[in-house]
Amino acid sequence: MSRRKLLPLLASLAAVAGLAVAVLSPNTAAAAGEECRPDGLYQTPGVAVPYCSVYDAEGRELMGPDHSRRVIGYFSSWRTGRNGTPAYLASDIPWTKVTHLNYAFAHVNAQNQVSVGPDGPDNPATGMTWPGVELDPALPYKGHFNLLNKHKKQHPNVKTLISVGGWAETGGFLNPDGTRNASGGFYKLGAQPQATVDAFADSAVAFIRKYGFNGVDIDYEYATSNNHAGNPDDFWISNANRGTLWAGYEKIMKSLREKLDRASAQDGRHYLLTAAVPASGWLLRGQEAYQVTRYLDYLNIMSYDLHGSWNHFVGPNAALYDDGKDGELAAGGVYTAPQYEGMGYLNTDWSYHYYRGAMQAGRINIGVPFYTRGWQGVTGGANGLWGRAALPDQTKCPPGTGSAVGSTTPCGNGAVGIDNLWHDSTAGGAEVPSGVNPMWHAKNLENGITPDYLAQHGLDPANDPTDRLTGAYRRSYDSTLTAPWLWNADKKVFLSTEDEQSIAAKAKYVADKGIGGIMIWELAGDYRFDAAKGQYTVGDTLLTKIDEGLRGAAPYGNRKAAGVAPADVLNVSATVSGFALGDNNYPITPKLRITNNSTTTVPGGTKVEFDHGTSAPGSMADQSGFGLRVTAKGHSGPNVGGLKGDFQHVELTLPAWQPLAPGASVEVALSYQLPIASPSNFKLTFGGKSYAIASDHPRAGTGGPDPTSTTTTTTTTTTSQQPSCTAPAWDRAKVYNGGNEVSHGGKRWQAKWWTQGDEPGATGEWGVWRDLGAC
16 A cells, blocks of 8 residues: 555637647558457447557557657645645656656546545645746646646647555545545446446546547446455455446446547547556455456556555565465465465566466556655564564554454554655544655655655654664565565564666666566655755655666567457457455456357357466466366466466367257356466367457458567557448348458448458447448
């Protein structure tokens, strides 16, 4: 749970739209078409989305001439300078070193609309002004939104997104006076009728049009069936509805995707839909198979908060790899249980491979924290690492932890005073001891510098010993974990940090694996040394390391499958459902349902193949007698130092006596041990030919290997005006392949995949025919 989680007139459309259009050839901004859609991205039926306004002909995002990978910075609303602490404004952002900015946060208001609160001079988003800071007078609003758009005019390749939710505002929202309205937020919205969810999505579209954003980022923490997950202030609704939260999340995301697609078609520019997603294997066990990945342009893994003072296990905030010694996992028997094969699931590499099983590397970004987490009173471990630090009085555990929720795992003894500068707090305003500090403060501690800002942050070193700089904070670094930390042996304080060495290693990891980029929580935690003051302050040292590590990297991986994908696509869907709740979801035993939505029978004896991520051991089995087996393993055994491959490859055969007639389904009962994202890269083989399936949303005509390891030039494409309707009339008896065009009912239609007998305009959500408009 990071810092963001505990703190609290339509402008000229032409002008606003111009802010974010990348440097393209003249016709590209208006181009639309399948040729630019990213592999696996859901497309709203019947809508011609202008993907080429954001993506090139290989389905890779256009980010300007200097960036082939994303650098996404969260920019927080509350660093206004009004409370005596330093302001961090849009003018402080190093705009040439970022590609995307996520504004944190908007919320779901009491009317189920996207909102940043009532307008007024104290609204940081739309109303505030700052002495000496010049706003753009052409815009009808002030505040952060004005400054963001002012600077976007100077840096038109940088995209901005409105991030909705966050720790404090997933299940409610903050009132202007700082109190919290426990409205239910996303938890309640997902249970509402479809019309209410659609109205929310409509409000999101109106919001980004009004304020010049390029898309919407959803930070729902968390739609999991685990008990006591997320913000303790939301337990009243999250625990009571944990069996339906995931279905509600899917409904919200599908509606957003479709509404944004329709707005994109109207406005001639593709709007992004992204999400902040969990990294913890415990949370993901309660989130089914993360089926929302198909609706996302990309996702940002919150690969931090993997250890913290919510329990007594002392470990790194954001380790890149497992080291086989994680105290929390060891206590849970993970390393010794044979079914897990010694695999640790509290590290960035494991979470990346979880999502990689469902989507290509380029639609995944890993998260890095520009803040610390820490404990006091640590015993054992190596300079504190993998030691323990239980709160001495377990009757005083913070809400949501330890005895406060009836857990037998002790809550942690979180660091306080000078070791807790950012003062995480509950909705009632009580400080949560957690050792959370911006990295610029941690650098002062590391270097024995007593800074001049302690009083501004509510510390009183003259009268409170915990607020004084005492003892020495020695830096340690574990090259297997790729994690640094500070250890104060006098105070027995452990602070998990990030610095130039660890950030450079993570940037190299992203570059080497073809990953889309890096997300940062949050920009205002970065540091530089102020020689005039003789202390560290807010800067861009770590951001510069990311920029240096990713600038010039080869284009990111743009294909889901590792090998050659079939050129033809069958109108078949594959879904997984029937998960047990939370910790009862072990072993994981959902049903895989394969449905034939075409008009052609899939014969018995058809070979069905698919991949899942190496986040789970290659031991998947079925309980249906289909002979399911893992035929190729990307990884087996412990994952110390990282998982070796991306996929476990699975095969099964439809029984000879069980063909799939049109409209028919078959269910396979699966069993596996650790969470996986949606099984993907399906291939059906019969009659001597192989087919991809529609529910994988493959790019048309993109069979072939992922060219991640090659250096290619990212180019834009142009699309000429649609020709007059000269396509032949649709013939029910004829076989059509992806890309074939026909005329029917006064319109032109293009086949997305292999089809026979499917009438254009009558094929529903999984429709094979794309509407190209009237003849």
